[in-house]
Amino acid sequence: MSVTPQHLSGNEIRSKFLSFYAQREHQLLPSASLIPEDPTVLLTIAGMLPFKPIFLGQRKAEFQRATTSQKCIRTNDIENVGVTKRHHTFFEMLGNFSFGDYFKEQAIAWGWEISTEVFGLPPERLAVSVFYEDDEAYAIWRDKIGVPEARILRLNEDNFWASGPTGPCGPCSEIFYDFHPELGDENIDLDDDSRFIEFYNLVFMQYNRDADGNLAPLANQNIDTGMGLERMAQILQGVPNNYETDLIFPIIKKAGEIAGIDYAGSDEKTKTSLKVIGDHIRAVVHMITDGIRASNVGRGYVLRRLIRRVVRHGRLIGIEGEFTLQVAEAAISLSEDAYPDLRNRENAIKAELKREESRFLDTLERGEKLLAEVIEKLKQANTTVISGEDAFKLYDTFGFPLELTEEIAAEQGLTVDIDGFGVEMQKQVDRAKNAHETIDLTVQGSLDKLAEHIHPTEFLGYTEATATSKIEALLVNGISQEEAEAGMEVQIVLDQTPFYAESGGQIGDRGYFSGEDLLVRINDVKKESDFFVHFGKIERGTLRVEDKITAQIDRSCRRRAQANHSATHLLQAALKKVVDEGISQAGSLVDFDRLRFDFNCPRAVTLEELEQVEETINTWIAEAHSAVIEILPIDQAKAKGAVAMFGEKYGDEVRVLDFPGVSMELCGGTHVSNTAEIGVFKIISEAGISSGVRRIEAVSGPAILDYLNVRDNVVKDLSDRFKVKPEEIPDRITTLQTELKNAQKEVDNLKGQLAIAKSDSLLEKVESVAEFKYLVAKMEGVDPESLKTAAERLQQKIGKGAAVVLGSTPEGGKVSLVAAFSPEVNKKGLQAGKFIGAIAKVCGGGGGGRPNLAQAGGRDASKLPQALEKAKADLQANLG
DSSP: OOOOSOOOOHHHHHHHHHHHHHTTTOEEOOOOOSSOSOTTOSSOOSTTGGGHHHHHTSSOOSSSEEEEEEEEEOOTTGGGTTTSSSOOSEEEEEEEEEESSOOHHHHHHHHHHIIIIISOOOGGGEEEEEETTOHHHHHIIIIIIOOOGGGEEEEOGGGEEESSSSEEEEEEEEEEEESOGGGOSTTOOTTOTTTEEEEEEEEEEEEEEOTTSOEEEEEEEEEEEEEEHHHHHHHHHTOSSGGGSTTTHHHHHHHHHHHTOOSTTSOHHHHHHHHHHHHHHHHHHHHHHTTOOOOSSHHHHHHHHHHHHHHHHHHHTTOOSOOHHHHHHHHHHHHTTTOTHHHHTHHHHHHHHHHHHHHHHHHHHHHHHHHHHHHHHHHHTTOOEEOHHHHHHHHHHHOOOHHHHHHHHHHTTOEEOHHHHHHHHHHHHHHHHHTOOOOOOSOOSHHHHTTTTSOOOEEOTTTOSEEEEEEEEEEETTEEOSEEETTOEEEEEESEESOOOBBTTBOOOOEEEEETTEEEEEEEEEEETTEEEEEEEEEESEEETTOEEEEEEOHHHHHHHHHHHHHHHHHHHHHHHHTOTTOEEEEEEEOSSOEEEEEEOSSOOOHHHHHHHHHHHHHHHHTTOBOEEEEEEHHHHHHTTOBOOTTOOOOSEEEEEEETTTEEEEOOSOOOSBGGGGOOEEEEEEEEEETTEEEEEEEETTHHHHHHHHHHHHHHHHHHHHTSOGGGHHHHHHHHHHHHHHHHHHHHHHHHHHHHHHHHTTGGGOEEETTEEEEEEEOTTOOHHHHHHHHHHHHHHHOTTEEEEEEEOOTTSOEEEEEEEOHHHHHTTOOHHHHHHHHHHTTTOEEEEOSSEEEEEESOGGGHHHHHHHHHHHHHHHHO
């Protein structure tokens, strides 16, 4: 591959791109979070996603031009990461956007200028594509830019970008770099990625597609472009793939050092694993930085999967112990200049990685044990092939590499059904495709179809409890209607409302709409884009679009929510003061009856600390601190020390709630005007909900009375039942526990005596082999402890050279087994622990113990007769 004239680092490419467009009156914006505002998309998957509401016309643009370097995550092609030259889970998309300002000619001209003059790409090495019907773009490239016709290719429908089946859409035009221009201009194939790489995509958003497929020009034509930073780095740095650029290769090099291998001298399989580690660890550190934590659902599952793939590929290249913190440090160092939050969140990144890596290493060990069980079953069945289903279960559930399954199987003289594994893998791929992450600019549902005809809801609830409002939209079961009658469940959008919509952890207000012979009970309010959707039931009358109604919140519920929400702010401040200044919010719920606060903390909060937190909050309440609410520029708010919820999206101006000297946070919720209005605060519980995350549940204000009433009723009920005074209840419970414990001991003793009595009848079944005597028998309905007692007694009664094996199926459908061997049997080479463990495997279990006495269990009670037959045969064979 020939080296291009320019040689720039990844950081220089990013800087030059953003400076180029900033100098051309584009608003330079920071990358949005990987957690998108759009609830229909799991992760930020494209540079345009943060501007989706603007493209939809749901939000007015504050500027006509913008440029960003947007962090993106895509996992739909995760199996191709490291295999192809350019597939990534994490990548940066350099973009320039026009919101109804410039269009095709200017976008094309600037795209060509930055490619050839800023990055120095020789024009003769560039080719472009246009949508096959887009004569306008074709003419601009040919006549304005001067690209030879042979290097302008018309492509089919795939070169037309659409947000979905309906909505904004338009043709694309792409710029490709030619690695081998010496092959000439005849029969150019832009899909040949050994020759061409697409590095710049220009989307001309100029149409709106209706439900019938008809295209109509948009009133405001938009530009959405994207240049792949990693791809441009590959071109300018003259390396064979994106992974060997300075954006990723230092991570790969570090992983190689840990494994004691050299990337250049490695085979393709090893290189692939190194590339996966380099790619995935970039994704992981940015995801954790943006507030994503590993879990089994949603974004957390994506994060966990990526971490486990890093660990798995580390193992494939020979890394045995923990290593992710070292490669994470390399990733942080590479990107911290552009993304300072990476270093600021370093401790959180490494703590999360350490937890997940340690857990997964344990999981791999469990996978190895499961594989051992699979192999044992195959041997018992005289089969030599591990099924594709079993291999895939190991891979998918435990992250156990197929290669490792094959290697271990080969050592045991077995093979793996690779085709069957492929069938199971394809099933998962199909499931993944069905849930493919897409950017859908069409807003689902009837409300969204009405969006262009109605105005965003004006919220009056900070100052008003009642408002006269107009019905802007009326839906029944999500379908737009002109009117609805009594008895119907409805969703309503008003032009203005005093109702708070669920947001920031606070649930939506309750209340009612009223009018002439009309009553609608409102049970909840949610925010959809800029619209407040009121969920309720018409109790009386008929409701019609355009009707004027009186909207009235339930003041009692609002007061409860305000008290709990303000108490949540005091709780965070108290935790920082008493427990750890580094505590940060990880989620919250503000209900009418309680509050819930999740926070990052690596340890449990002690009882003494909880008491101190509670006392501190109640002191602040009694001190009657007045609330000061301001709307400030976000930089000024942060400079004043306002606490922001990590991962929350904030605009240029924010609402700051300040209880001076106590708490200052950015918050859009409703609050008390003075802490004294909270009344009192009580912690109900504190517990861990996941690694490093704790949860406190509490009540405050009017909800305290409900809490106390419930507990008072419980105390009264217990007092009546026990016939004691309330203060005597603990002693009475202790007495009952002691009595129950003694009674249980007596029951156990009787069970043992009954088992001994039953066992005596088995002595007539004793058999002999050589100088030894053995007894193998089943005892019905005997618990494990009593079975053990019976076996010991029988072995002693039989005397020297005795071997006793008993089995039972106590309640629950499981199997209990016991072996009791005399010293003479031990000298013959039989150990009770090893013997009974092997017998238990027949019932799908295991166990062990001392040479003379051991117990085991099993899951399959139907196999107990077979297990006892094996025990008898093994005793005969080994004692004879």
